[in-house]
Amino acid sequence: FGFKTVPEHMKESLVRGVFSNVASSYDIMNDAMSLGIHRLWKDHLMRSMAPMPGAKLIDVAGGTGDIAQRFLSYQDNNSDKTSSVHMVDINPEMLAEGEKRFAGSKWVQDGRIGFTVGNAENLEFIDDGSFDFYTIAFGIRNCTHPERVVQEAYRVLKPGGRFMCLEFSRVENPVLAAAYDLHSFYVIPKLGELIANDRESYEYLVESIRRFPAQSEFAQIIRNAGFTTIGKGYENLTFGTVAIHSGYKF
Ligand code: SAM
Numbered sequence: 001f002g003f004k005t006v007p008e009h010m011k012e013s014l015v016r017g018v019f020s021n022v023a024s025s026y027d028i029m030n031d032a033m034s035l036g037i038h039r040l041w042k043d044h045l046m047r048s049m050a051p052m053p054g055a056k057l058i059d060v061a062g063g064t065g066d067i068a069q070r071f072l073s074y075q076d077n078n079s080d081k082t083s084s085v086h087m088v089d090i091n092p093e094m095l096a097e098g099e100k101r102f103a104g105s106k107w108v109q110d111g112r113i114g115f116t117v118g119n120a121e122n123l124e125f126i127d128d129g130s131f132d133f134y135t136i137a138f139g140i141r142n143c144t145h146p147e148r149v150v151q152e153a154y155r156v157l158k159p160g161g162r163f164m165c166l167e168f169s170r171v172e173n174p175v176l177a178a179a180y181d182l183h184s185f186y187v188i189p190k191l192g193e194l195i196a197n198d199r200e201s202y203e204y205l206v207e208s209i210r211r212f213p214a215q216s217e218f219a220q221i222i223r224n225a226g227f228t229t230i231g232k233g234y235e236n237l238t239f240g241t242v243a244i245h246s247g248y249k250f
Helices: 008-034 037-049 064-077 090-103 147-155 172-195 199-213 213-226
Strands: 056-060 084-089 113-117 133-139 156-170 234-237 242-246
Touching: 008 037, 008 090, 008 172, 008 199, 037 064, 037 133, 037 234, 037 242, 056 064, 056 147, 064 084, 064 090, 064 133, 064 172, 084 090, 090 113, 090 242, 133 147, 147 213, 156 213, 172 199, 213 234, 213 242
Parallel strands: 056 084, 056 133, 084 113, 133 156
Antiparallel strands: 156 242, 234 242
């Protein structure tokens, strides 16, 4: 399995290929791999965001739109009809799945959701200081230079804006870590083979999780970009299987 030896400049096109392969089966695979728990993690992200009425969100690596959907529903439940979300994804097929999901919805009719194909590392089509919130869920570990992603997040946020990243992280408890390894190295590639007929893409996903910096290391990357973190800057969910990192642009 050769992704480890791929030169850095080829990573982007490889990631593009992986997500083109998995786009149509992405949602069902997410449920299968995480036993549906990814829904709870995303719900938790939204509750801890607790956006104010009229909030403007940029959801980067937005894929099939799970975060955008939750954000707009959350605001609807609070009788807010003015907040909006701009989804960005490098992969047109993934973004097309997102557009399909919202097609014909009142949110599209009201101009409260937009879609742009673009790279998280270079959001040149977005002006400085445009958004109240920036989210990236299960996307940053696929980027070649995570530190550039965080710098761009800082640029596009308004003063007072908040960066939030939901990402797979490190399970520290050794017993749970062993169980998690088993799941990662045997169950996930097998599910990829059975459901998506694509073992390789899911092996890549597992490897990308292993290679992403641990919680405290990533928190430091966020601070280095200029963000202020509260406390240690992250919250572990499900024993550290995933973490929410957060920082404010003050
Ligand atoms: N945020 C969605 C969710 O939580 O369901 C989608 C997550 S999916 C695992 C990762 C997404 O990141 C894919 O849609 C992929 O195309 C996108 N992606 C990968 N590299 C990217 C980059 N450099 N810039 C923007 N999007 C990227």
